[in-house]
Amino acid sequence: xxxxxxLRKRRAQAVASVAVLALALTACGGSGSSGSDDKAKxxxxxxxxxxxxTICTHLPYKPFQYKDGTKVVGFDVDLLDLVAQDLGVQxxxxxxxxxxxxxxxxxxxxxxxxxxxxxTITPARQAAISITDPYMDATQVLLAKKDSGIKSLADLRxxxxxxxxxxxxxxxxxxxxxxxGYTVIPFxxxxxQENNVKSGxxxxxxxxxxxxxxxxxxxQDMAVVAEFNTGEQYGFGALKDGSGPKLVxxxxxxxxxxxxxxxxxxxxxxxxxxxxxK
Numbered sequence: 001x002x003x004x005x006x007l008r009k010r011r012a013q014a015v016a017s018v019a020v021l022a023l024a025l026t027a028c029g030g031s032g033s034s035g036s037d038d039k040a041k042x043x044x045x046x047x048x049x050x051x052x053x054t055i056c057t058h059l060p061y062k063p064f065q066y067k068d069g070t071k072v073v074g075f076d077v078d079l080l081d082l083v084a085q086d087l088g089v090q091x092x093x094x095x096x097x098x099x100x101x102x103x104x105x106x107x108x109x110x111x112x113x114x115x116x117x118x119x120t121i122t123p124a125r126q127a128a129i130s131i132t133d134p135y136m137d138a139t140q141v142l143l144a145k146k147d148s149g150i151k152s153l154a155d156l157r158x159x160x161x162x163x164x165x166x167x168x169x170x171x172x173x174x175x176x177x178x179x180x181g182y183t184v185i186p187f188x189x190x191x192x193q194e195n196n197v198k199s200g201x202x203x204x205x206x207x208x209x210x211x212x213x214x215x216x217x218x219x220q221d222m223a224v225v226a227e228f229n230t231g232e233q234y235g236f237g238a239l240k241d242g243s244g245p246k247l248v249x250x251x252x253x254x255x256x257x258x259x260x261x262x263x264x265x266x267x268x269x270x271x272x273x274x275x276x277x278k
Contacts, residue, residue, distance in 0.1 A: 039088040043250065045243045048110045053084040053091045056112035058098035061190050063214050063271045064118040065093070075271040076116040079135060080236060082254045082263070083114070083247065099166045104129040107239035114247055115237035118208055120168045125237070130244040133252045134233035135264075136210075136276075140172050142226040143197055143212045144204040151225050157181035162193045162205035168232060169206045198222060208232075210272070 060066035065074040072093040084091040100106040101115035144150040163170040165186045173184045185202050187193040197205045216222045238244035258264040268276045
């Protein structure tokens with residue numbers, strides 16, 4: 001027997017096993033414990049993947065959810081991790097079309113347990129899915145180049161306004177298009193929308209205040225030039241029946257606790273740099 005090659009082979013197998021284990025652990029995030037869903041079952045919650053809270057979203061939507069390397073991070077992620085921790089499981093994020101979340105199709109197809117994406121609570125969405133209590137207020141704003149001279153929707157007459165598909169920003173843009181004489185150009189995601197304003201393919205863009213104010217911090221040639229008082233509030237989505245309402249109730253309970261013990265303020269300040277308004 002040749003002992004040295006055999007030992008080398010065993011060491012190589014051990015290293016490979018450790019590497020595979022590390023990869024498996026980084027495939028999903030969260031600080032939930034074992035991957036057992038005993039706590040979820042005890043709460044009457046059946047997860048689509050045993051041992052994981054599976055969350056659907058549409059990336060990117062920084063700072064609410066976006067990829068940092070291979071991991072999805074953000075404000076919404078940290079809030080839903082409170083649910084994963086309480087249930088004693090890890091979370092796993094699935095990137096899909098936004099309309100699948102807001103329509104409930106993703107939950108009905110058992111692609112995920114909950115949906116995140118700085119989702120404005122609307123009557124149509126409440127009719128289609130279960131939605132949590134509001135966790136943040138929001139409004140629509142207008143993004144343009146600093147030197148564009150654009151200060152309002154009226155300044156876009158004869159110009160192009162970018163809007164993200166299947167969002168309340170797109171609804172607002174469409175509603176005001178005829179009166180202000182601009183053409184709405186839809187984009188499938190936030191990054192495409194922002195980049196097209198920067199490149200000049202569209203003259204301005206409309207989207208939520210949180211994401212566009214975050215964008216201008218790293219793009220000094222861009223500015224938020226107008227705000228629209230749309231009075232929106234964000235919620236997380238889940239299946240209309242079955243475990244959906246129980247997951248919603250669980251988040252509502254944890255959100256209330258987080259706002260009392262300071263955890264919500266800690267998470268908010270981490271992603272927005274300021275404390276939430278009282």
